[in-house]
Amino acid sequence: MLTYNNNYYTSTMRDTPPRPALSGNVRADVCIVGAGLAGLSTAWEVVSRGRSVVVLDAGRVAWGASGRNGGFVLQGWSEGMSAIERRCGQPTAAALFKLSLEGVDIVRDTIARQALPGCSPMTGKLSVIRYDDAENLQRLRDKMATAYDFHLDYLDRDAVRERLKTERYFQALRDTHGFHFHPLNYCLGLAGLIEQQGGTIHEQSPMVQVERREGGHRVVTDRGTVDCGDVVYCCGGYGGPEFGPLRRAFLPIATYAVLTERLGPRLAQVMTTTDAVGDNRRASDYYRIVDGDRLLWGGRITTKNLQDEKRLGQLLTADILDVYPQLSGVRIDKAWSGLMGYARHKMPHIASLGPGQWACTSFGGHGMNTAPIGGRVIAEALCGESDRYRLFDAYGLQWNGGPLGPAAAQTVYAGLKIMDFFQETRSQRKVATPH
Numbered sequence: 178m179l180t181y182n183n184n185y186y187t188s189t190m191r192d193t194p195p196r197p198a199l200s201g202n203v204r205a206d207v208c209i210v211g212a213g214l215a216g217l218s219t220a221w222e223v224v225s226r227g228r229s230v231v232v233l234d235a236g237r238v239a240w241g242a243s244g245r246n247g248g249f250v251l252q253g254w255s256e257g258m259s260a261i262e263r264r265c266g267q268p269t270a271a272a273l274f275k276l277s278l279e280g281v282d283i284v285r286d287t288i289a290r291q292a293l294p295g296c297s298p299m300t301g302k303l304s305v306i307r308y309d310d311a312e313n314l315q316r317l318r319d320k321m322a323t324a325y326d327f328h329l330d331y332l333d334r335d336a337v338r339e340r341l342k343t344e345r346y347f348q349a350l351r352d353t354h355g356f357h358f359h360p361l362n363y364c365l366g367l368a369g370l371i372e373q374q375g376g377t378i379h380e381q382s383p384m385v386q387v388e389r390r391e392g393g394h395r396v397v398t399d400r401g402t403v404d405c406g407d408v409v410y411c412c413g414g415y416g417g418p419e420f421g422p423l424r425r426a427f428l429p430i431a432t433y434a435v436l437t438e439r440l441g442p443r444l445a446q447v448m449t450t451t452d453a454v455g456d457n458r459r460a461s462d463y464y465r466i467v468d469g470d471r472l473l474w475g476g477r478i479t480t481k482n483l484q485d486e487k488r489l490g491q492l493l494t495a496d497i498l499d500v501y502p503q504l505s506g507v508r509i510d511k512a513w514s515g516l517m518g519y520a521r522h523k524m525p526h527i528a529s530l531g532p533g534q535w536a537c538t539s540f541g542g543h544g545m546n547t548a549p550i551g552g553r554v555i556a557e558a559l560c561g562e563s564d565r566y567r568l569f570d571a572y573g574l575q576w577n578g579g580p581l582g583p584a585a586a587q588t589v590y591a592g593l594k595i596m597d598f599f600q601e602t603r604s605q606r607k608v609a610t611p612h
Contacts, residue, residue, distance in 0.1 A: 211410070217552075429482075
């Protein structure tokens with residue numbers, strides 16, 4: 178039985194009753210497979226348009242990556258905008274960036290308009306660099322303003338170190354449009370809205386197969402079936418072989434997080450901002466303050482999911498102390514892992530898979546804004562409102578490498594870590610050299 182693991186979010190989650198498993202045959206306009214953020218967002222958009230919807234999940238609502246991530250809701254995609262421009266051209270890249278902003282606004286507006294409890298949104302994110310590169314960072318700020326009409330605040334080294342008490346960081350860009358929040362409580366609130374609107378969610382109901390039938394599809398679980406016109410696959414990093422070609426187009430990549438003990442007055446020795454923080458490494462550290470004086474710290478990626486909480490605590494404690502040695506002796510209260518669905522092209526699979534079948538998945542660790550807008554454009558498509566999903570046409574079901582895919586991905590990551598190390602070391606030496 179797949180259920181919630183022990184992490185910060187589950188220890189502070191809203192009360193939520195278990196939902197019954199699917200039993201017997203039911204009918205709906207749309208069946209959504211997966212009750213993470215992508216599936217719930219899609220279901221909310223569909224049911225808000227007057228269509229009937231059934232959501233199936235192998236575990237519980239948002240028990241996977243959607244309910245155990247860093248909680249950052251930010252512009253952009255997992256793939257960088259320069260790479261998107263090269264692949265799609267600037268006009269399509271601009272349209273995709275605009276979608277990413279709409280995704281941020283969906284979450285913020287839903288929390289406010291529906292008065293969702295326990296989400297605790299907090300504005301602001303600092304993107305810090307671990308080597309001295311003021312000129313290029315300012316150039317990026319200027320490009321985002323001119324090419325995308327998106328305005329970031331530039332912070333020089335002194336301004337960064339006023340907020341973050343470490344020698345590791347140099348300059349930063351501050352995003353005042355994005356925010357950070359409690360993702361599990363948001364998903365639970367969204368699930369409640371779907372049910373209030375007449376939608377149905379079945380937990381502990383893994384999809385076994387989907388059969389094409391005259392006029393639609395039959396989604397089969399071990400105890401029941403859903404007859405529907407459209408099926409939307411929102412499987413994330415936990416999807417299995419039952420998802421067929423879609424599963425062969427992404428890799429489940431593990432990432433890790435810890436929660437420190439209460440820091441009390443020691444927190445002021447570390448940071449004096451409530452902004453979330455992420456660095457510019459290929460597999461970045463990302464962290465924020467929760468519960469007033471704890472750090473929720475995430476980072477590292479592997480293709481094998483490490484679940485030894487003690488070992489995870491040791492690994493991420495080392496990362497924390499590398500940035501903030503003044504926290505020596507800090508205790509870790511919780512440690513956990515999660516699986517992200519990554520496509521090789523690092524963009525989500527938001528697409529038609531054939532008549533009446535849709536994909537809204539593979540958000541690559543950047544899903545808190547992209548899953549909500551993915552759900553919206555899929556709902557628009559199956560309700561005949563728009564074809565905005567075609568903006569993702571350049572990003573198809575690229576093969577993930579099969580059995581060799583995880584090893585190849587881990588090798589690439591190891592190489593990127595070496596590049597990060599040398600780049601940061603050169604910068605640190607330059608700073609340490611007297612002029």
